[in-house]
Amino acid sequence: MILIIGAGLSGLLTAYRLKQAGIPFKIIEARHRIGGRIHTVTGSQPIPVEMGATWFNDSHHNLLQLLDELGLDYFEQYMEGTVFYQPDVNAPVQSIQIPKQAPSYRISKGSSHLIEVLNSKISPDDIVFDAKVTKISFGENSVQVTADKTFQGTQVVLALPPKLWAKNITFEPTLPQQLIKIGKETHTWMEDSIKVALTYKMPFWQDKKQSGALFSNAGPMTELYDHCNHERSTYALCGFMSTSFKSLEAAARKQKVIEQLQNAFGTVATDFIDYHESIWSHEEHTFATSESLLFPHQNNGNSIFRTTYFDHRLFISSSESATEFAGYMDGAVAAGNRVGNEIIKKEMGTTR
Numbered sequence: 491m492i493l494i495i496g497a498g499l500s501g502l503l504t505a506y507r508l509k510q511a512g513i514p515f516k517i518i519e520a521r522h523r524i525g526g527r528i529h530t531v532t533g534s535q536p537i538p539v540e541m542g543a544t545w546f547n548d549s550h551h552n553l554l555q556l557l558d559e560l561g562l563d564y565f566e567q568y569m570e571g572t573v574f575y576q577p578d579v580n581a582p583v584q585s586i587q588i589p590k591q592a593p594s595y596r597i598s599k600g601s602s603h604l605i606e607v608l609n610s611k612i613s614p615d616d617i618v619f620d621a622k623v624t625k626i627s628f629g630e631n632s633v634q635v636t637a638d639k640t641f642q643g644t645q646v647v648l649a650l651p652p653k654l655w656a657k658n659i660t661f662e663p664t665l666p667q668q669l670i671k672i673g674k675e676t677h678t679w680m681e682d683s684i685k686v687a688l689t690y691k692m693p694f695w696q697d698k699k700q701s702g703a704l705f706s707n708a709g710p711m712t713e714l715y716d717h718c719n720h721e722r723s724t725y726a727l728c729g730f731m732s733t734s735f736k737s738l739e740a741a742a743r744k745q746k747v748i749e750q751l752q753n754a755f756g757t758v759a760t761d762f763i764d765y766h767e768s769i770w771s772h773e774e775h776t777f778a779t780s781e782s783l784l785f786p787h788q789n790n791g792n793s794i795f796r797t798t799y800f801d802h803r804l805f806i807s808s809s810e811s812a813t814e815f816a817g818y819m820d821g822a823v824a825a826g827n828r829v830g831n832e833i834i835k836k837e838m839g840t841t842r
């Protein structure tokens with residue numbers, strides 16, 4: 491029995507690969523939901539908005555290949571028309587044209603659709619929810635994973651960001667010192683970001699030949715984009731808020747966003763259906779404080795994560811372990827595939 495810690499993209503993909511190979515596994519997930527840093531939500535209306543991972547591009551081959559394998563569609567980020575730009579807090583918002591960029595894409599039906607499709611390939615009994623792993627012990631030929639209850643297996647996969655296992659899980663015997671040190675000093679991509687989305691009855695920006703995009707050095711929103719669905723039948727704007735607004739009360743933060751949008755798009759922007767906000771540093775199963783200042787992507791893709799430990803009974807996964815596009819969905823797919831392959835190779839003595 492392979493024990494996989496974490497039901498994010500990397501953990502679920504490893505689980506699917508093991509399922510395809512007929513190898514038994516169990517996913518142990520701390521949250522009450524699947525997806526980890528991928529989280530598409532809806533509000534009072536069924537309008538999907540991304541609170542986590544959203545965009546990818548033509549270089550993200552691992553993700554593109556997986557979408558193709560699963561028969562999932564994707565579409566280009568809408569960028570038709572003018573863009574709003576505010577260079578600093580004292581400058582007015584300007585309406586500008588930007589040159590055509592290399593396209594970025596979104597997954598049709600939302601990023602969580604990929605997660606749901608992977609989940610549909612395994613059985614509901616294969617996942618245990620609300621189980622935060624705190625200890626992993628290695629015996630002669632076995633592994634014991636402790637959450638509220640204990641799970642027995644033969645191998646374990648750490649499909650959660652390195653900083654989380656290095657800080658929150660006790661290993662017996664202890665992991666090599668250097669591995670723990672690097673784990674604690676590995677930046678978790680987007681762990682401290684704030685995502686905001688507003689849903690609307692009409693795409694008023696599109697009617698005015700605006701792209702819906704706004705870039706601001708003043709904030710609170712630093713980047714905002716059109717967030718309509720693939721069919722352009724549901725309407726929303728979605729983007730990132732500056733983390734400096736985290737300390738405000740939720741109501742004050744929301745008010746500042748509304749004022750900013752009103753200032754750029756006009757009063758029509760205040761007539762939204764739902765306001766969504768996700769402060770990822772409040773999510774204990776994504777964010778962990780760092781003992782030293784980490785720069786973005788620090789130690790992402792470090793080769794120490796692609797070694798197995800305890801006689802091939804500990805495998806390290808998560809997007810942060812990938813050689814390319816570590817921290818992104820593409821890295822999570824690469825990591826999920828790599829660990830799945832390594833386990834299958836070991837179990838079956840074959841390469842796939």
Ligand SMILES: Cc1cc2nc3c(=O)[nH]c(=O)nc-3n(C[C@H](O)[C@H](O)[C@H](O)COP(=O)(O)OP(=O)(O)OC[C@H]3O[C@@H](n4cnc5c(N)ncnc54)[C@H](O)[C@@H]3O)c2cc1C
Pocket residue numbers: 495496497498499500501518519520521524525526527528541542543544545546621622623624649650651654658679680681683684685770775776807808809810817818819820821822
């Ligand atoms: C706001 C935001 C925006 C992003 N935007 C993009 C984007 O546009 N494009 C892109 O490519 N990527 C983006 N990303 C990154 C992308 O979401 C990740 O690369 C990817 O989802 C990581 O998947 P993962 O399986 O490696 O890790 P995670 O999704 O972090 O999954 C880890 C899982 O482990 C669980 N877990 C944690 N601790 C424990 C424990 N002790 N016991 C049991 N379970 C535990 C967690 O609950 C989680 O489900 C974004 C991320 C965020 C947060």
